[in-house]
Amino acid sequence: MTKTSLHAVLPWLVLALLAALVLLLPLPVAAAAPRARRFRIEASQFAYSPAVLRVNPGDQVTIELAPQDVVHGLSIDSYPVDLQADPGQVASLTFTADRPGVFKLRCSVTCGNMHPFMTGKLQVGPPTLLWRSLGLALVALAAALLPRFK
Amino acid sequence: MKGVAEFDLAMRSADARRGWRARRFDLAALPWLRPFIESRWPLFVTRSLALAGLVFTILAGLLGPRVGSHNFAIILVWIAWWTALKLVFIPLGGRSWCSVCPLPMPGEWLQQGNLLGGLQKPHGLGLRWPKKLRGAWLQSGAFLLIGLFSAVTLTDGRVTAWVLLALILASVGLSLVFERRAFCRYVCPIGGFTGPYARFAPVEVRVKSSSVCAAHSEKTCYQACPWGQYPLAMRDSAQCGLCMECLRACPSDNIALSLRPFGSDLGAAHQPRGLDEAFLALVMLGSALAFSAVFTGPWGWLKSAAYQVGSLPWLGYSAGFLALNLLLLPGLFAAAAWLHRRLSGSPAQLGKIFAQQAQALYPLGLFTWMAFTVSFAFPKFYLVAEMLADPLGLGWELPGLAALDFGWLQQVGPGLQAAILLAGLAISLRLARQLAQASVTNRSPVLAALPVSLFCVVYTGWVLWMLVG
Ligand code: SF4
Ligand SMILES: [Cu+2]
Numbered sequence: 213m214t215k216t217s218l219h220a221v222l223p224w225l226v227l228a229l230l231a232a233l234v235l236l237l238p239l240p241v242a243a244a245a246p247r248a249r250r251f252r253i254e255a256s257q258f259a260y261s262p263a264v265l266r267v268n269p270g271d272q273v274t275i276e277l278a279p280q281d282v283v284h285g286l287s288i289d290s291y292p293v294d295l296q297a298d299p300g301q302v303a304s305l306t307f308t309a310d311r312p313g314v315f316k317l318r319c320s321v322t323c324g325n326m327h328p329f330m331t332g333k334l335q336v337g338p339p340t341l342l343w344r345s346l347g348l349a350l351v352a353l354a355a356a357l358l359p360r361f362k
Numbered sequence: 363m364k365g366v367a368e369f370d371l372a373m374r375s376a377d378a379r380r381g382w383r384a385r386r387f388d389l390a391a392l393p394w395l396r397p398f399i400e401s402r403w404p405l406f407v408t409r410s411l412a413l414a415g416l417v418f419t420i421l422a423g424l425l426g427p428r429v430g431s432h433n434f435a436i437i438l439v440w441i442a443w444w445t446a447l448k449l450v451f452i453p454l455g456g457r458s459w460c461s462v463c464p465l466p467m468p469g470e471w472l473q474q475g476n477l478l479g480g481l482q483k484p485h486g487l488g489l490r491w492p493k494k495l496r497g498a499w500l501q502s503g504a505f506l507l508i509g510l511f512s513a514v515t516l517t518d519g520r521v522t523a524w525v526l527l528a529l530i531l532a533s534v535g536l537s538l539v540f541e542r543r544a545f546c547r548y549v550c551p552i553g554g555f556t557g558p559y560a561r562f563a564p565v566e567v568r569v570k571s572s573s574v575c576a577a578h579s580e581k582t583c584y585q586a587c588p589w590g591q592y593p594l595a596m597r598d599s600a601q602c603g604l605c606m607e608c609l610r611a612c613p614s615d616n617i618a619l620s621l622r623p624f625g626s627d628l629g630a631a632h633q634p635r636g637l638d639e640a641f642l643a644l645v646m647l648g649s650a651l652a653f654s655a656v657f658t659g660p661w662g663w664l665k666s667a668a669y670q671v672g673s674l675p676w677l678g679y680s681a682g683f684l685a686l687n688l689l690l691l692p693g694l695f696a697a698a699a700w701l702h703r704r705l706s707g708s709p710a711q712l713g714k715i716f717a718q719q720a721q722a723l724y725p726l727g728l729f730t731w732m733a734f735t736v737s738f739a740f741p742k743f744y745l746v747a748e749m750l751a752d753p754l755g756l757g758w759e760l761p762g763l764a765a766l767d768f769g770w771l772q773q774v775g776p777g778l779q780a781a782i783l784l785a786g787l788a789i790s791l792r793l794a795r796q797l798a799q800a801s802v803t804n805r806s807p808v809l810a811a812l813p814v815s816l817f818c819v820v821y822t823g824w825v826l827w828m829l830v831g
Binding site: 256257258259260261263264289290313314316317318322325326328329330331332333339341342344345346348349350352353355356357359 | 428432513514517518656657658659660661662663665666669741742769772773775776777780783784787788791792794795808811812815816819822823826827830831
């Protein structure tokens with residue numbers, strides 16, 4: 213391999229390596245001991261309160277759904293959770309947060325026009341997908357700015 | 363094997379005919395495809411079916427249940443059609459939707475006085491579109507209006523139906539007063555959305571040899587084009603509706619319908635563009651942010667504010683939406699353009715640089731809308747299946763449809779959204795770099811590319827945080 217072509221290829225190799233690291237490197241997060249958590253979620257058209265639940269992987273999560281105005285539901289993407297309750301009542305359920313990631317909470321009973329967009333989120337552990345994507349965005353920036361060899 | 367040989371041959375002959383435009387593959391040169399492109403029937407039949415579907419959709423929107431997730435019009439328009447538009451029609455076919463769009467059909471029939479004859483002796487006043495209203499300003503405005511009323515439009519079947527009706531009426535009115543497809547070119551918000559992004563798509567209609575055109579004084583293709591395009595002078599595909607009237611009108615078989623590399627109409631060779639198009643590109647970025655926040659974010663107050671049209675919270679939402687689109691994004695991008703000017707040492711005026719550099723926003727914008735679509739529509743696909751299983755709401759269960767399981771879509775969703783966004787960012791960054799390279803003379807293109815690149819990275823980070831964070 214001649215000197216110039218090595219020069220031309222090397223930065224790209226480094227960037228590819230960086231991208232692979234950003235994608236695959238395990239994040240240095242201290243594993244917290246699993247514990248039990250309880251959330252009382254008040255639901256009203258078209259919001260959950262609280263709308264964002266943060267837990268650690270392995271936590272025992274109990275959700276109490278308390279609709280305030282009309283009947284609402286609550287399901288969580290990728291988790292076997294589906295609650296429904298009338299206003300004034302409380303439905304509850306406990307599950308283990310064994311899948312890390314960020315998942316949408318969605319209302320599962322038609323509660324009005326904006327019902328399909330009544331959402332919240334459950335964050336299990338750190339938002340790794342977001343961090344890795346941001347890292348990749350920076351790698352892409354570096355790649356675009358790299359000097360070009362002709 | 364035969365297919366490959368055929369491809370090869372068409373590729374080579376196309377290249378030989380137009381050495382100045384390599385990497386094109388002329389679909390109209392394929393003997394088995396040619397009749398379908400030349401005949402008006404395939405598009406006519408498709409559009410007529412689409413028109414029937416449109417009429418049915420409007421009726422269903424007006425008469426069906428008020429609640430969006432049970433209304434045929436809502437599910438067909440905002441989940442099925444809108445998804446297909448952003449994930450298939452535009453990225454693969456540019457303005458291909460416009461070639462089958464039923465909205466301007468009634469107006470066009472009245473204007474042309476016939477159903478299948480093309481543009482011969484136009485009826486109506488046939489005025490030229492006013493100079494002042496040219497460009498993408500009206501479409502930007504239409505797009506902003508849609509953003510202000512998005513929550514109601516997307517969830518109320520009646521509003522959707524009225525919007526569709528209004529679009530038809532406007533197109534009929536305009537086609538009787540003005541020549542050709544004035545509505546589609548200057549007013550239609552769907553066109554405002556598809557047009558700019560069509561520059562990225564891998565399809566184009568162009569002349570094969572410019573010398574053949576130069577020798578042809580009648581310019582029958584220009585006479586025939588409903589969009590008012592002259593194929594020889596077309597610098598990009600933003601205003602080409604792929605209706606193929608030029609191909610039918612050309613006596614010398616000098617029009618090609620070509621596959622081409624993605625992003626062919628973008629880059630340093632395609633300057634300059636106007637401020638109107640730059641502004642539209644920014645409005646589409648801003649709207650994608652706003653739609654993501656309202657429809658897929660966890661902020662309930664924002665949803666209510668966007669939904670309660672006329673209320674105080676809605677006024678607040680509107681103010682925020684307009685500030686984002688009219689002040690924040692244009693301001694940030696103007697700052698990037700100003701920095702670019704400083705760093706590149708370019709003598710051009712700031713406005714010109716603003717317009718040129720805005721080209722880099724198209725791939726990012728298109729891919730952001732695609733990622734938003736995955737987040738917005740994929741979790742609702744079961745509604746489409748339910749609707750297809752029981753289209754008239756009679757309690758049917760057509761076999762195989764209602765039971766489809768879409769759970770896996772939720773699991774691939776976030777990763778897919780991130781991947782799409784990053785792909786768009788990568789393409790935009792490459793473009794920004796290319797544009798910088800072209801505008802510097804003796805300075806570093808790396809520094810000159812930095813401002814617009816950073817703008818793109820920050821925007822991408824913002825959308826990532828909203829969609830997958
Ligand atoms: S511009 Fe609008 S109305 Fe015209 S064909 Fe395209 S989508 Fe249809
Ligand atoms: Cu609800």
